[in-house]
Amino acid sequence: MDESSEAIHNTGIAGLTGRGAAMPAAVFDNEHIGGLVEHPLPPQPVGERARVLIYSHDTFGLGHLRRSRAIANALAAGSTGVSVVIISGSPVIGNFEFGSGVDHVRVPGVVKLRNGDYRSLNLNIGIEETTHLRAAIIAQTAQSFRPDLVIIDKEPTGFRGEILPALNILKRNGARLVLGIRDVMDEPAALKPEWERKGGLEALSTFYDEIWVYGLEQVYEPLSCLPLSDEVKQRILYTGYLRRGLPREASITSYPRITRGPFVLVTTGGGGDGEDLIDWTISAYESPACPDIPALIVFGPFINRDQRRGFMTRIAKHPKLAAISFDSKLELLMNRASAVVAMGGYNTFCEVLSLDKPTLIVPRTTPRLEQYIRAAEAERLGLIRMLVQGSGSAETMAHAIRDLMQQKRPSEVVVPGLLDGLDVIGRRFNAWLAERPEPAVTHQAAE
Incomplete structure (x- = not known):
């Protein structure tokens, strides 16, 4: 692993936020992160209410993408003037339809090998360089789109720490940051060391305003094994599971x-x-x-x-x-x-x-x-x-x-609130919009 790649993968949260150790040049130098030159953006269009960015690393399967898509479609449909961008590494994201107000940015895909390592899905470059490329695209999207709300799916620091540069940009720009996790992450014996190794606990306290658990507390508490502070625990919201509806038209013209x-x-x-x-x-x-x-x-x-x-x-x-x-x-x-x-x-x-x-x-x-x-x-x-x-x-x-x-x-079987996830998220989103100072945030480049 080269020096710049190691910086993204291994640097602690303190180093990436300017607390304590100096910020590594490999992460924040313009040359390495795509030259994040801030250009003035046009004023916010009349009728625009909010912008939402959803990060879904998608190294394997369809789960993260489909969950992110369900939330994006619900947020865009529930409030007029909402635009949602999903950042995803899924190679099949183009096969899915998105509602009005929702679009996606595809980063180069990666695939997990049987031995636990990763490689680039299609590109003939190493995983370190692929991670740098993904990080640059994510950071540039965060800078250019300037979302009001950001939902990070499952991984608080992203794939191999790739979203840490973007999180710093988003925090500086005043975005509200939410970590969204499924009802079950993994067994406690595996989850705790994984989060410690990836800096997940530090990321929770440093970056995230809220933690949405897409399940019910009485069914399972996915973060109960982690040594969370009382302050972080107060940020947790159990939403219930995400109800799914039926598409209007079939994608297959003739079933067997x-x-x-x-x-x-x-x-x-x-x-x-x-x-x-x-x-x-x-x-x-x-x-x-x-x-x-x-x-x-x-x-x-x-x-x-x-x-x-x-x-x-x-x-x-x-x-x-x-x-x-x-x-x-x-x-x-x-x-x-x-x-x-x-x-x-x-x-x-x-x-x-x-x-x-x-x-x-x-x-x-x-x-x-x-x-x-x-x-x-x-x-x-x-x-x-x-x-x-x-x-x-x-x-x-x-x-x-x-x-x-x-x-x-x-x-x-009666389980109160079982499928209320999208409704709870929608109400929380609308309440947050109502709490914001008016007029809504103007998407101009920061000084």
């Missing part, structure tokens, strides 16, 4: 024939780590205990192509199985399904609750226990049923799929 009647939808989200669930499901239908109800498997855009080819060969031989590669408007397909089998990421969990589907969750347990913890808590409440990978045979899965037809729907 089995969707014309009752069927089970099998989804692995992005698909990058869903091979085991797909294999177990196919094996269930190949077994003597084959379920009566057909199943439609959605591979996801990140599944290994060779694996997908092998699965398609097996699926083509079975009359009760069908598959599609990817559907950016999966909610419509899920709404048609009789039940759902899924891995249990945050967004899928929100969707099955919103669409009220009997659901079997088969959570991954590596490299994080996030999905397992969420599924265990949801099963405790009676919202879903859980089956752990490797805990049974093909017949075990077949019986679990068959039992879905008699399983309770989530709506039959």
